[in-house]
Amino acid sequence: MKNYAGRILAGAAIASLALVAGPQIMAHGDVTPQAVDTSDLPDIGEAWLEENPYSGNTRAIEIGSSAYNQNCARCHGLEAISGGIAPDLRYLELGASGDQWYMERYRNGSSHDGKVYMPPFGDVLGQKAGWAIRAFLETKYTEE
Ligand code: HEC
Numbered sequence: 001m002k003n004y005a006g007r008i009l010a011g012a013a014i015a016s017l018a019l020v021a022g023p024q025i026m027a028h029g030d031v032t033p034q035a036v037d038t039s040d041l042p043d044i045g046e047a048w049l050e051e052n053p054y055s056g057n058t059r060a061i062e063i064g065s066s067a068y069n070q071n072c073a074r075c076h077g078l079e080a081i082s083g084g085i086a087p088d089l090r091y092l093e094l095g096a097s098g099d100q101w102y103m104e105r106y107r108n109g110s111s112h113d114g115k116v117y118m119p120p121f122g123d124v125l126g127q128k129a130g131w132a133i134r135a136f137l138e139t140k141y142t143e144e
Pocket of ligand 1: 068071072073074075076085086087088089092101102103105106110111117118119121133
């Protein structure tokens with residue numbers, strides 16, 4: 001846990017350094033991951049699923065919207081509209097292949113050349129929160 005928090009802090013610090021273009025995003029920055037209450041959502045077990053079990057689920061979309069704003073918006077932009085420092089998540093493909101790519105990043109984050117571009121969230125927020133956020137993002141889908 002301590003480790004993950006450290007990596008998230010490192011990720012946030014690096015993102016802030018890169019953040020010349022997004023002062024309004026920085027102002028919303030919560031650096032510590034915010035726990036997400038997913039007790040209202042149907043249980044989906046421990047094993048990581050390949051497709052979103054909450055797609056179109058109204059309650060999941062509400063929970064996902066709040067979880068997104070608290071954990072992802074500082075880099076990916078409010079309402080999933082990117083300010084340019086991280087990819088615009090409205091363009092993520094819908095359906096199974098989009099789900100897989102989404103979960104790859106959610107679980108593992110992204111690091112290259114020894115720098116954390118995005119911290120991993122899988123073990124911090126869990127699978128249910130991850131799919132709830134994906135359900136919210138699906139409602140923002142926009143063709144590129
Ligand atoms: C510290 C900033 C930061 C935070 C916080 C963050 N991300 Fe990211 N995210 C990034 C960056 C930067 C990339 C691009 C990484 C790359 O291309 O190597 C990325 C990439 C992604 C991608 C892949 C997008 C694509 O088009 O390839 C997804 C999906 C994603 N993030 C989802 C999330 C979700 C969901 C959250 C919140 C739980 C989140 N991110 C929080 C910075 C962040």
